[in-house]
Amino acid sequence: MRLFAAIATGIVLLAAAPAPPRPPAPSAQPAVTWGVTPSTAKGPNGRPAFTYKLDPGAAVTDYVAVTNHSARPLTVNLYASDAFTTAQGGFDLLAGGQKPTDVGAWVRFTGGTVTVPSTSRLDIPFTLTVPGNATPGDHAGGIVASLATTSADAQGNHVAVDHRVGARIYLRVTGELQPALTVENLRVRHTGSLNPLAGGTLTATYTVRNTGNIRLAGQPTLAAAGPFGLGRRSVDAAALPEILPGGELTTTVRMTDVPPLFRLTTSSAVKPAAVGDQVLDPQPTAGTARVSVWAVPWPQLVLLALLALVGWVLIAARRRRTRQIARAVAAARAEGRAEASRETNNRQPDIDRAPRDAG
Structure with missing residues (x-):
């Protein structure tokens, strides 16, 4: 049963x-x-x-x-x-x-x-x-x-x-209050876009645990940056519901249009927030976790390879035309010199006979 x-x-x-x-059956209540x-x-x-x-x-x-x-x-x-x-x-x-x-x-x-x-x-x-x-x-x-x-x-x-x-x-x-939220089991995935002119999507999934002794809500934040802090971005997700002391929940935060900078350093944080008419004084620090994820820009690399190939083809064609023009000019010059030489040879006998006729 x-x-x-x-x-x-x-x-x-x-x-x-x-x-x-x-x-309903006849005897149904x-x-x-x-x-x-x-x-x-x-x-x-x-x-x-x-x-x-x-x-x-x-x-x-x-x-x-x-x-x-x-x-x-x-x-x-x-x-x-x-x-x-x-x-x-x-x-x-x-x-x-x-x-x-x-x-x-x-x-x-x-x-x-x-x-x-x-x-x-x-x-x-x-x-x-x-x-x-x-x-x-x-x-x-x-x-x-x-x-x-x-x-x-x-x-x-x-x-x-x-x-x-x-x-x-x-x-x-009553007694000492210790508000605290921690971020655990952070898992991050970068999904690239087929459009080489657009960024990808960063998806972070993690567990938020209430390690303090009062019930808390929370404000999740996801940040990401490439090497040397390039392209740093951050996004706030929807606020979390109350988490009881000792309790935990799993949440997912997404960030779109993230530039694929080969290796991204991601940081997830949850800022504790009061529930109802509670007052958090002083404000507790946010729980954070950090991981790195590969974000290889495959569409951008393919585009660069295609642009490089097109550039190489254009340069090769230009060089070929330049060589063809140079050969044509050289041939024309050679033909001109040959023609000039033939004309010179044709006039030379007349020049040699001229003194004898004068005598």
Whole structure:
């Protein structure tokens, strides 16, 4: 039997989308929908998430509202769990079968199962107790109301589906804050253009890890330069979503029209940015990583080779014409000298006979 846990991200986690509708069986139960939001003893107060700032050893009592929007009673499991950052930068909670070890383990309810009457809401109290040895910084999790159902897949197999709806918890434990992001596993590829008059595309993929103790967003930057800093360029990518302490995500930054200067030195940096109303003072340094990549200008080299070939052909043709002209001039001069010599020889006898005739 397979188990699927579905948690949608957002300010409030949403229930998993139902499977494509099928004609209901005669005994089929009507669909149920429910919501989970921060609340008070008298009802929700508009908070988007449970947000606290507490000292180690402190405790707080709060309320969560579970609202049943369905026309029949709803029984759900109510519990808290730890949050993590997905590889794509999403906010998610541990699967239902995983035991929390952080803020999810610090939340206590009076009972684990709640039955909410049809079209009604229950405001349920809970207590969050911070351990005395809790590390300073941000701890994230969520309160979940889950409903397990069984359905059949396309092959007729019975599948257990855990539909989960929840609200986020953001807890900051007082103490020294250490905001820090690092860039790891940087991989860069240069893709040349077939157009010799255009540059190529530089693609950088890397992992951004939150090695500090508070949740952070980030601003990625990619820079590239050829030998001796020639053709230096940089580009800012889209801002990263929040990364929880200890979390990481993979991002890709592209730079177009990069001149292929044989060997490029690339540098990827992520400048930490505050999340929500946080203030980073002083501003932490950016995490950076640097690698070199080959960017051989093959189209440009082919173009230069063709231009050199055309130039050589033109020069060779010019030299050939010059030699032909020189030979023609030389031949004409030789012919002229020969003609002059023949004319001289033809006049010489008359000159020799002239004195004898005079005598």
